[in-house]
Amino acid sequence: xxxxxxxxxxxxxxxxxxxxxxxxxxxxxxxxxxxxxxxxxxxxxxxxxxxxxxxxxxxxxxxxxxxxxxxxxxxxxxxxxxxxxxxxxxxxxxxxxxxxxxxxxxxxxxxxxxx
Amino acid sequence: xxxxxxxxxxxxxxxxxxxxxxxxxxxxxxxxxxxxxxxxxxxxxxxxxxxxxxxxxxxxxxxxxxxxxxxxxxxxxxxxxxxxxxxxxxxxxxxxxxxxxxxxxxxxxxxxxxxxxxxxxxxxxxxxxxxxxxxxxxxxxxxxxxxxxxxxxxxxxxxxxxxxxxxxxxxxxxxxxxxxxxxxxxxxxxxxxxxxxxxxxxxxxxxxxxxxxxxxxxxxxxxxxxxxxxxxxxxxxxxxxxxxxxxxxxxxxxxxxxxxxxxxxxxxx
Ligand SMILES: [Zn+2]
Numbered sequence: 001x002x003x004x005x006x007x008x009x010x011x012x013x014x015x016x017x018x019x020x021x022x023x024x025x026x027x028x029x030x031x032x033x034x035x036x037x038x039x040x041x042x043x044x045x046x047x048x049x050x051x052x053x054x055x056x057x058x059x060x061x062x063x064x065x066x067x068x069x070x071x072x073x074x075x076x077x078x079x080x081x082x083x084x085x086x087x088x089x090x091x092x093x094x095x096x097x098x099x100x101x102x103x104x105x106x107x108x109x110x111x112x113x114x115x
Numbered sequence: 116x117x118x119x120x121x122x123x124x125x126x127x128x129x130x131x132x133x134x135x136x137x138x139x140x141x142x143x144x145x146x147x148x149x150x151x152x153x154x155x156x157x158x159x160x161x162x163x164x165x166x167x168x169x170x171x172x173x174x175x176x177x178x179x180x181x182x183x184x185x186x187x188x189x190x191x192x193x194x195x196x197x198x199x200x201x202x203x204x205x206x207x208x209x210x211x212x213x214x215x216x217x218x219x220x221x222x223x224x225x226x227x228x229x230x231x232x233x234x235x236x237x238x239x240x241x242x243x244x245x246x247x248x249x250x251x252x253x254x255x256x257x258x259x260x261x262x263x264x265x266x267x268x269x270x271x272x273x274x275x276x277x278x279x280x281x282x283x284x285x286x287x288x289x290x291x292x293x294x295x296x297x298x299x300x301x302x303x304x305x306x307x308x309x310x311x312x313x314x315x316x317x318x319x320x321x322x323x324x325x326x327x328x329x330x331x332x333x334x335x336x337x338x339x340x341x342x343x344x345x346x347x348x349x350x351x352x353x354x355x356x357x358x359x360x361x362x363x364x365x366x367x368x369x370x371x372x373x374x375x376x377x378x379x380x381x382x383x384x
Contacts, residue, residue, distance in 0.1 A: 009321040011355035020353070021314070073315065077289040081260035082227070091226035094192050096256035 032062070057099035116358065117384065118365040119143045120344050121373065122221075122250070122284055122302060122331035125172055125183065126164075132334070132341040137179035139345045142366075142384045144176060145184040145373060147221035147250050150192040152336050158202035161189070165206060169213040184379060186220030186250050187211065194225075194234035201234075204241060211245055217376045218242060220250025221284065224262040227254060232265060239273050248376050249281040253290065263290040267297050280375055282329070287311060291323055300372050304333045305343035313343065313350040320351070320364060329369045 010017065039055055061076045069075075082100045117140050125133070125146050136144075146168060148161075155161060168185040176183035187210055189203035210216060219242035224231045242249045249270075254262035266283065270276055283294045284302035294301040303316045311319070316330055332343035340346070344365060351361050373379040 010318075011321075071288075073288040073318075077287055078260065080257055081289065082257050084261060085264065087227050087229045087232045087265060089229055091195060091228050091231075094225060096226075096254065096258050098256045100257045 032058075053101040054097060054099040116140050116348060116362065116365075117142045118344050118348065119145075119329075119369040119373075120332055120334075120341075121145045121329050121369040122147060122304065122333050123341060124149060124333070124335035125176065126167055127336035128334055128341055130175065130178075133176060133179040133181060136341055137181055139342055141181055141344070143182040143184065143369075143381060145186065145217060145250075145369075146172065147186040147252070148188050149190045149221055149252070149335070154193055158199065158206060161203045162206055165210045169210055169215055173215050182381070182384070184215045184217045184373070186218050187216060188219050188222045188238055189234065190221060191223050191225040191231045191235065191252060191254075194231045195228060197230050197234060201237070204234075204238065207241065208245065211247065214378060217373060217379055218248030218250060219245070220248075221252035222249065223252035223266055224254050225252075225258070227258055227262045227265060232269060235266070236269050236273070239270055239276060243273060243275045248373075249276070251281060251283045253283060253285045255285075259285070259287065260289055263293060267293060267299070270299075271297070282372055284331070285333070286319075288315070288319060288322075291319055291328075295323060295327060300327045300329070303328065303330045305330060305340065305347060306333055307338050307340060313347040316347050317350045317354060317356075320356075325360060325364045325368065327368070327372075328364065329372065330365060 012020065036055075036058075039052075057080055061079055064075050064079065065072055080099045120136065120141055121144070123144050123146060125144060148164065148168060151164075155164075165187055168187070172185070173183040187207050189200045193203075194200045207219070219238055222235055222238040224235060239249065241247075251266055251270075253259050253266060263283065263286070270278070270281060278298035279300070282300040282302055285304045285306075286294050286301045287303075291301050291303075303311055303319055305311055305313055305316055320328065330344055330347050332341055333339060334341035334343070348361055348365055351364075352358070370379075370381060
């Protein structure tokens with residue numbers, strides 16, 4: 001359980017955390033790198049406005065990981081969130097795209113999510 | 116070690132899944148009414164779905180020593196057509212006193228539309244009128260933060276609803292604090308693509324504590340894992356959390372929230 005000292009709420013020592021998770025997350029980092037390389041190697045679809053809004057958001061999120069500040073997951077999730085506050089008049093589809101796209105960007109093309 | 120999966124769509128799962136869950140220590144599931152992956156063509160489709168949830172599914176579960184409970188509602192993905200949604204809502208009082216029905220759910224928002232919000236508020240009022248617990252679905256991905264805010268505000272507008280009787284599900288690192296601070300219960304969903312891994316779920320518990328928190332698989336017809344809850348148990352054990360804390364999160368907490376409905380019991384488990 002979270003110890004009294006909230007800063008060290010994970011019961012593992014730092015060495016143990018690195019030992020247990022480093023290789024797994026090294027692999028995930030390489031997956032992200034490979035995805036960005038794959039995007040570069042694919043033919044542009046000719047849509048005006050350049051890069052897909054989701055890829056642009058991912059690049060922005062990567063900067064958050066390297067800024068040395070805490071609460072990275074929370075800050076990445078917020079960066080990828082719809083920042084508006086009012087309900088929308090009507091949905092264009094049921095799916096979410098994974099990043100916030102403004103009206104000029106294609107939305108609703110994300111994978112269909114289950115319950 | 117025994118556990119409860121308090122949010123799983125067993126109508127979409129095989130009998131082999133029931134067997135694996137029973138073998139892994141699952142003693143009870145609760146199944147919220149939701150979207151089938153396609154829109155039903157009439158409210159009659161929901162009538163049969165509610166029969167499946169209240170009559171057929173408990174028998175399937177019992178064969179593996181698992182108690183099956185459910186929640187009834189029209190889900191947010193089929194709430195855009197408000198006339199249709201209201202027809203479905205009219206069916207609910209006829210099923211609410213069935214012995215395995217624990218409350219109204221999963222209600223909530225999907226794309227955060229005006230119509231979804233209207234139907235959500237009507238179902239909160241229905242739950243209040245019928246004296247029922249509420250299980251809330253929050254939207255996915257970029258829609259979650261805004262949707263969770265709209266949901267918290269909408270429930271607070273209904274002064275009769277006690278937040279202790281509402282569980283807001285599918286929280287993540289950017290929504291869990293808002294939900295807990297408002298006095299609601301929060302649910303972490305272990306879902307391979309759009310929600311949390313067991314590692315992140317354990318991180319959330321370490322950061323925000325385990326009061327008013329449960330974890331579920333939300334296993335369904337999509338890419339999901341009916342054994343996700345025991346995977347969280349293993350992740351927490353591996354980190355050195357005590358069995359007492361793990362049992363509190365995965366068994367006692369859901370039992371405490373669900374036990375607010377007198378129909379829920381775990382006698383003999
Ligand atoms: Zn669900």
